Amino acid sequence: MSEGLAQRVAGTLVLGVIGLIVLPLLIDFTDPNKVDRTTKIPVPPSIAPISLESAQRPSDVTSREASSVILDVNKSVPVVSYDGPDFGLTDKGLPHTWILQVGSFVEKPKAEILLEQLVDKGFKAFIAPAVIDGEDHFRVLVGPKIDRRRVTADRDNIDLMFKTKSIVLKYET
Numbered sequence: 001m002s003e004g005l006a007q008r009v010a011g012t013l014v015l016g017v018i019g020l021i022v023l024p025l026l027i028d029f030t031d032p033n034k035v036d037r038t039t040k041i042p043v044p045p046s047i048a049p050i051s052l053e054s055a056q057r058p059s060d061v062t063s064r065e066a067s068s069v070i071l072d073v074n075k076s077v078p079v080v081s082y083d084g085p086d087f088g089l090t091d092k093g094l095p096h097t098w099i100l101q102v103g104s105f106v107e108k109p110k111a112e113i114l115l116e117q118l119v120d121k122g123f124k125a126f127i128a129p130a131v132i133d134g135e136d137h138f139r140v141l142v143g144p145k146i147d148r149r150r151v152t153a154d155r156d157n158i159d160l161m162f163k164t165k166s167i168v169l170k171y172e173t
Helices: 003-026 108-120 148-162
Strands: 076-078 097-105 125-132 135-145 167-171
Touching: 076 097, 097 108, 097 125, 097 148, 108 125, 108 135, 108 148, 135 148, 148 167
Parallel strands: none
Antiparallel strands: 076 167, 097 135, 097 167, 125 135
């Protein structure tokens, strides 16, 4: 056999061996339809049920109603011109509080209708009773908010939607 032919045969054998080593690394011969059925979910912990005691009302508490009103809207005054800060704390360390009076009604059902419309539009509204000149009124209020800019934006939106003339009130602490 000639030397050139021997080198070609040896080269072919070397390339074949390298191909047999490298080919399985390049191509994945596993079955693509085979699903890995081993679980990665850990074993559930053993949890024993416990019993809780129900809370008992202290004997010195007599009523379920709040003993004091947190926000007395009767302490709110209309804002005609205000040059103070839009938000922040008062001298007592409490936040400036703003309320929007959307309407005042003598008949409670009318106030409830407006309240429902405001709540449907996404406003945080409530009804507060008030006595004006000896007559019971029901004020429909939105708020409270701690930023005057948000109250004025709500006032503009509500006045446009409901064709009202809302009043911005500042809660006096």
